[in-house]
Amino acid sequence: MVSADNLNFDVLELIFSFLANKDLPNVALVSRSFYTAVLPRLYRILPFKQSHAKRYPKIVSPFDAVLAHPGLAVHVRQVDLQCVPLYKSNPHSVFLRDCTRTLALCTNLQTFRCSVPSFPCFLPSLENKPRLTSMRINGFLTTKQVELLLQLTSLESLVVDSASWTLIDALPRWAASLKETLESLTLYVAPDLNETVLKSTILELTRLRALHVVGCQNIDHIAVLHLTEHTPLLESLALTATDSTCPLTIANPTLTHLQHLAIDGRWHQSPSNMHTVLAAIMRHVNAAGPLLTSFVLRVPDRAKTQLTTSMLKPVLDAHAATLRTLSFIDCALGLDSVAHICNLCNVLQRLEIGFPAMDTLGQVGFTNTIARSFSLRVLVDLSSHSHGPQAHKLTLTPEGVKNFMSNVRNLRTIITDGRVWTGQRNAVGEMEVSFERHALRQSMHWFMPRKY
Numbered sequence: 001m002v003s004a005d006n007l008n009f010d011v012l013e014l015i016f017s018f019l020a021n022k023d024l025p026n027v028a029l030v031s032r033s034f035y036t037a038v039l040p041r042l043y044r045i046l047p048f049k050q051s052h053a054k055r056y057p058k059i060v061s062p063f064d065a066v067l068a069h070p071g072l073a074v075h076v077r078q079v080d081l082q083c084v085p086l087y088k089s090n091p092h093s094v095f096l097r098d099c100t101r102t103l104a105l106c107t108n109l110q111t112f113r114c115s116v117p118s119f120p121c122f123l124p125s126l127e128n129k130p131r132l133t134s135m136r137i138n139g140f141l142t143t144k145q146v147e148l149l150l151q152l153t154s155l156e157s158l159v160v161d162s163a164s165w166t167l168i169d170a171l172p173r174w175a176a177s178l179k180e181t182l183e184s185l186t187l188y189v190a191p192d193l194n195e196t197v198l199k200s201t202i203l204e205l206t207r208l209r210a211l212h213v214v215g216c217q218n219i220d221h222i223a224v225l226h227l228t229e230h231t232p233l234l235e236s237l238a239l240t241a242t243d244s245t246c247p248l249t250i251a252n253p254t255l256t257h258l259q260h261l262a263i264d265g266r267w268h269q270s271p272s273n274m275h276t277v278l279a280a281i282m283r284h285v286n287a288a289g290p291l292l293t294s295f296v297l298r299v300p301d302r303a304k305t306q307l308t309t310s311m312l313k314p315v316l317d318a319h320a321a322t323l324r325t326l327s328f329i330d331c332a333l334g335l336d337s338v339a340h341i342c343n344l345c346n347v348l349q350r351l352e353i354g355f356p357a358m359d360t361l362g363q364v365g366f367t368n369t370i371a372r373s374f375s376l377r378v379l380v381d382l383s384s385h386s387h388g389p390q391a392h393k394l395t396l397t398p399e400g401v402k403n404f405m406s407n408v409r410n411l412r413t414i415i416t417d418g419r420v421w422t423g424q425r426n427a428v429g430e431m432e433v434s435f436e437r438h439a440l441r442q443s444m445h446w447f448m449p450r451k452y
Contacts, residue, residue, distance in 0.1 A: 012037035021045070043075040046102070049082045056085035056095060063095075063102040073105035081114040081122075091118050100125045110134065115161050123148045130154065133181070139163030139190070146170050153177045157184040157210075159445070165192040172200035184210035184236075188445060194218045202227045209257075212238035214264045214447055221263075221277070222246050225284055229254055238262035238296075238447040241277050248280060253288035261285060262296035262447035265305075274299070275311050282314035292319040294449050296352075298329035307331045309340050320344035325450050327352035329382055335369050342372035350450060351376055354383030355416065363400070371407045379408075381416035396421065398433055406431045 016027060016038050024042045028035045046062040066072050081099070085092040096118060103109070103125035113136040114122060123145060126132065132152065136159035141149065143166045150170060155178055160167065168190060175182070182205055187193060193216045202208070208231045213224050224239040225248055232254040241263050263281065267274045278297075285292075295315055299305040307328060316323075323345050333341075333353050341348070351373075356366060370379065396404070396416055405411050405423040414421040423433040 013040060016041050039072065040075045043072045045078045045080065046076055047080045047082070048084075048099075053083040053085040056092065061095065061098065063098045066102045066105065067098055070105055073102065074108060076102075076106040076109060078111040079103065079106070079109065079113070080111075081116060081118075084116050084118045091121075096121050107131075112136075113159075114138065120145045126152060133157065135159065136186075137161070139167045141167050150174050150177065154181055156181050158182060159186040159188070160190070161188045163187065163190040163193070168192045168197055171197055172204065175201045175204035179204045179207070181207075183207055186210070186212040186238075186445070186448075187214075187216060188212070189215040191217055195223045198223065199227060202230050206230055207233060209233050210236035212236070212262070212445070212447055214238050214240050214262075214445070216240065220244050221281055222248065225281070232256075234258055236260040236449055238264070240264040240266055241281060242266050243268060243273055243277065245273065245276060245280065248284040253284065255285055255288040255290050258285065258288070258290035259292060260294040260296075260449040261292055263298070264447065265297065265299040267299070272305075274305070278311060279314045282318070286314070286318045291322040293322055294325040295319070295323060296325075296327040296329070296447055297331060298446060300330055305331050307333050307337060309337050312337060312340070316341065316344050321346065323348055325350040325352075327380075327382075327446075327450070328354075329446060330354075332356075335365060338366075339369045339372055342370060342376070345373070345375075347375050348373055349375060350378040350380070352380040352382055352450075355381045367404055367407050370404070370411070371409070374409050376408060377410050378413045378415070379404075379411060381414070398435075401433045401435075402431050405433065 012034065016024065019027065024038055028038045028042060043062075043066070046066070048061060048063075052059065052061065066076065085095050087093070100122055103112075103122055107129070108131055109129050110131050111134040112122075112126065112132060115136055115138050117138050117140060119138045120141060127148075129152075133155055134157040135152070135155060137149075139160040140162050141164055146166050149167070150173065158178075163171075185201075185205060185208060193213075195218070198213065198219060202211075211224070211228070211231060211234060213219050219240065220242040221239045222244055224237075228234055228237065234255060235257050237255070237258060237260070239262075243266075263278070265274060265278075267277065292315075297307075324347055326341060326345070326348060327350075329352070331354070333356075335356070338353065341351070351370075356362070370376065396414065401414055401421045401423065404414060412423055418437060419435040420437075421433055421435045423431050426432050
């Protein structure tokens with residue numbers, strides 16, 4: 001008699017790869033064969049989030065589980081530390097000890113993310129990790145700690161948050177040792193970074209496919225765009241745009257392969273020259289003739305900046321035929337602008353905007369506007385994540401979601417108010433919807449490319 005238990009472990013592992021992580025512990029309890037086959041997937045990622053830290057030490061952390069059964073460490077490929085529990089306002093010493101011991105056991109580690117200040121504690125445990133290719137770290141390090149960090153020379157992707165001057169000073173030297181492998185570099189909030197250091201770094205990293213320099217007060221869009229002359233393979237670019245209107249002059253633009261562009265707007269003039277600067281950036285980018293599939297704009301210093309159709313014109317005129325993701329963070333879009341986007345972008349699959357304040361009648365108008373898009377699959381409400389009161393804020397009920405998805409031809413996911421609504425048609429063609437709680441992904445910055 002044939003049963004699931006008789007299947008080869010490789011087949012079971014492939015089947016389990018389609019399951020959500022939350023279902024894996026239950027699968028492991030089914031039988032011995034299921035337990036054995038699910039282990040590689042179950043321990044592939046060791047996450048530790050804020051929700052875990054609040055309940056520590058009442059809950060068993062994934063690091064405790066690996067220490068109790070060291071043989072499981074061979075399956076670990078990724079460690080994601082989004083939070084460290086505290087004890088009397090200090091990092092919990094027992095947790096740090098168990099975490100560092102676990103890291104030392106994980107010889108097959110490929111990705112390590114730790115954006116909290118406790119990162120230096122884990123540096124010694126990252127030695128002798130030949131498969132470690134991706135890291136996100138908090139870069140506030142001493143000179144001695146930086147020297148330990150510089151020994152990691154096989155990275156392909158690097159994200160550095162809040163880098164200290166000691167790390168910034170060593171960045172060109174580290175880049176020289178990573179020149180053969182590094183393809184993605186992100187520098188986020190590095191107040192000591194200057195054009196000289198950044199240029200020395202980029203000149204070593206001509207293989208870069210992703211460059212994100214955001215929130216670094218001495219580096220504006222002019223500096224970053226000029227340096228892209230040395231990165232001909234670039235596919236993803238994120239930069240901070242300022243009031244500067246210095247001309248962008250490069251004889252041979254090299255952004256031909258660019259697919260994702262994210263702009264962090266820091267316009268302080270009154271009235272704002274955002275329209276002028278945004279148009280200048282897009283003229284420079286468009287000169288290379290790239291086919292953008294993703295565009296993100298954020299204006300954090302102004303409450304709900306109103307984006308007009310004319311402001312979007314440099315983006316949409318050149319890339320409407322290829323854009324699959326559009327995100328406007330802390331920006332207000334009128335229904336006319338949303339309608340313009342839905343009419344022009346024929347392959348748009350993900351749209352992230354703040355839902356406008358509306359009554360029941362306004363909801364009908366908003367639904368009809370979104371319904372102009374025949375390709376849209378994911379709609380994200382960013383106003384539910386912003387600060388300040390939202391008068392007449394649209395709150396979707398199951399019936400409201402069902403109406404939304406019934407009228408928008410291919411819409412199947414709506415993310416709003418901390419919920420992920422999904423819908424599918426049943427056998428008789430009626431729309432059925434369900435939701436699950438949505439936790440914001442702290443391991444990914446807002447300017448990174450999204451998955452459709």
